[in-house]
Amino acid sequence: MHALLYQPLGPASVVQLHADLPNDVLDQIPFLRLTEAFLRLLQRETPLRLTPLGALPRKYLRELYASGFILEEGLETGLFTLSREIDSLAITTLHQTTRLAGLARLVRGELLLTKKGAQLLDPAHRLALWALVLDTFTNRFLWASHDG
Incomplete structure (x- = not known):
């Protein structure tokens, strides 16, 4: 139980990832696909200038959300609009997780894709990217930020 919780x-946990997941299974993981889209965005827009508060600009928020990998009820029903990063729990989590995993780094208000992020963006390393993102989300991400 200790290994499962902490x-x-x-290696001692009863939960293990398969070492050879096919791409069609990885395509069914919305957060992985959103992460890949974000890393491609960083690769294309390097350096990506953040807002003065350190959030993603509205233009990129809308581009990521429009990819449709993770839909949120409040945005879909029109209860609120996507005008700030904190309006989307998925995108906020994505931003924090990619920085914690070392896939992106913040330098003087600009978000840059790291060498590690560029290497894991290669389709041959897709399983390694998923393992890193999942490990970062379960072990290093502060889940209290989802508390509202």
């Missing part, structure tokens, strides 16, 4: 994906 190292959910560690």
Whole structure:
């Protein structure tokens, strides 16, 4: 139980990732596809200038949300609009997770794709990217930020 609680994906845990997941299975993971879209955006727009508060600009928020990998009820029903990063829980989590995983770094108000991020963006390393993102989300991400 200790391994499951404190190292959910560690070698002693009962939860393990398959070492050879096919691409059609990885295509069914919305957060992985959103992460790949974000890394491609960083690759295209390097350096990506953040807002003065350190959030993603509205233009990129809308581009990521329009990819349709993760839809949020409040945005879909029109209860609120996507005008700030904190309006989308998925995009806020994506931004924090990619920085914690070392896929992107912040330098003087600009978000840059790291060498590690560029390497894992290669389709041959897709499973390694998923393992890193999942490990970062389960072990390093502050889940209290989802508390509202």
